[in-house]
Amino acid sequence: MRRIYMDANATTPLLPEVLDAMRPWFIESFGNASSIHIHGQHARAAVEQARENVAAMLNCRPSEIVFTSGGTESDNMALFGLLQPGDHLITSSIEHHAVLHAAEKLSERGIEVTFLPVSADGVVDPFDVYRALKPRTKVISVMMANNETGVIQPVAEIGKIAAEAEVYFHTDAVQAAGKLPIDVKAIGCKLLSISGHKMHAPQGTGILYVRKGTHLEPLFFGGSHERQRRAGTENVAGIVGLGKAAEVAIRELKSGAIERVAALRDRLEQGILGNVDECGVNGVGQARVANTTNFYFDHLEGEALVIALDLKGLAVSGGSACASGATEPSHVLTAMGLAPARARASLRFSLTKQSTDADVDFALEVVPKAVARLRELSPTYKQVAVEA
Numbered sequence: 420m421r422r423i424y425m426d427a428n429a430t431t432p433l434l435p436e437v438l439d440a441m442r443p444w445f446i447e448s449f450g451n452a453s454s455i456h457i458h459g460q461h462a463r464a465a466v467e468q469a470r471e472n473v474a475a476m477l478n479c480r481p482s483e484i485v486f487t488s489g490g491t492e493s494d495n496m497a498l499f500g501l502l503q504p505g506d507h508l509i510t511s512s513i514e515h516h517a518v519l520h521a522a523e524k525l526s527e528r529g530i531e532v533t534f535l536p537v538s539a540d541g542v543v544d545p546f547d548v549y550r551a552l553k554p555r556t557k558v559i560s561v562m563m564a565n566n567e568t569g570v571i572q573p574v575a576e577i578g579k580i581a582a583e584a585e586v587y588f589h590t591d592a593v594q595a596a597g598k599l600p601i602d603v604k605a606i607g608c609k610l611l612s613i614s615g616h617k618m619h620a621p622q623g624t625g626i627l628y629v630r631k632g633t634h635l636e637p638l639f640f641g642g643s644h645e646r647q648r649r650a651g652t653e654n655v656a657g658i659v660g661l662g663k664a665a666e667v668a669i670r671e672l673k674s675g676a677i678e679r680v681a682a683l684r685d686r687l688e689q690g691i692l693g694n695v696d697e698c699g700v701n702g703v704g705q706a707r708v709a710n711t712t713n714f715y716f717d718h719l720e721g722e723a724l725v726i727a728l729d730l731k732g733l734a735v736s737g738g739s740a741c742a743s744g745a746t747e748p749s750h751v752l753t754a755m756g757l758a759p760a761r762a763r764a765s766l767r768f769s770l771t772k773q774s775t776d777a778d779v780d781f782a783l784e785v786v787p788k789a790v791a792r793l794r795e796l797s798p799t800y801k802q803v804a805v806e807a
């Protein structure tokens with residue numbers, strides 16, 4: 420059976436050259452990067468080369484890169500590392516749970532948290548950030564691109580506000596890495612999170628950029644790895660993979676690979692909008708990362724459509740979370756003001772850099788049919804059809 424993958428924002432496959440770069444670091448060169456002997460020296464050199472590659476992707480110094488286990492750890496490290504009881508945190512209501520749930524835990528520990536609203540298109544207004552500032556505000560955390568809609572946030576404006584207010588600015592750039600140029604100086608952030616597996620590096624790898632001079636309380640205690648910022652033996656093979664993926668990302672941002680993905684995504688959108696009635700794109704009026712589109716298909720359950728498409732061979736994703744047996748609509752879409760039924764009827768299609776025209780053709784063939792079939796079973800759709 421043909422299988423087409425359009426869920427890159429959940430995870431991406433390793434690129435062959437990333438796997439090739441990692442391969443020697445499992446068996447032939449297996450040293451601990453902290454060991455003094457030659458095995459350790461080789462591993463250390465590989466880790467430092469990867470650090471340089473990642474720093475080049477972000478326009479920062481290699482010493483400002485901390486390797487972590489992924490986006491969740493990086494987000495937690497930034498927030499728990501900076502905030503103390505009595506401090507104030509400003510974040511948005513559309514962050515990934517790695518930030519939102521961390522913020523909720525911090526608020527239980529005596530940190531005041533402001534969750535900013537977003538516009539109907541899913542954008543944080545920098546003026547809202549400015550208005551939320553308080554004398555005790557210590558951190559602003561707003562993501563660079565949203566994982567569900569792809570909508571790009573005005574991080575450079577927020578960075579300016581943070582700098583003027585002398586507040587730390589952290590941005591979760593997990594869904595921006597490899598899709599947009601990232602320059603930590605232009606953004607004006609002091610901390611920035613990236614996850615390896617969203618950019619064709621292995622799962623369980625990530626980085627936190629920490630601007631020089633920023634003191635973070637570590638999350639883990641143990642050895643003095645990563646300049647005392649993250650204890651634990653480095654995942655050498657994973658870090659090498661992340662370094663290679665960063666090198667590829669820099670190359671592909673210049674080579675037109677992203678524009679190619681954007682053209683595929685646009686064709687997918689036009690094809691679906693032209694062939695399915697009562698559907699639309701969430702966040703369509705805003706700048707979005709090239710690979711992501713989020714459709715609502717009224718009069719059906721998104722989860723049922725994800726399953727129906729999977730049975731046909733197309734992997735996409737719904738934004739709903741299953742909470743205590745009931746399907747909760749996505750917090751991102753409800754924050755944008757979508758009614759719960761429309762939010763539950765929404766699906767994310769996220770292309771990889773390997774996506775092809777044939778993949779889009781396949782989606783354009785199966786999606787309208789699957790939507791029509793599910794709607795035949797929907798009492799609300801029949802109601803609309805009868806009234807029309």
Ligand SMILES: Cc1ncc(COP(=O)(O)O)c(C=O)c1O
Pocket residue numbers: 428429488489490491492494515517562564565566591593594614615616623624625
């Ligand atoms: C915006 C964003 N932040 C953080 C994460 C968590 O990253 P990881 O899976 O590496 O822990 C994700 C994963 O989906 C994400 O999309």
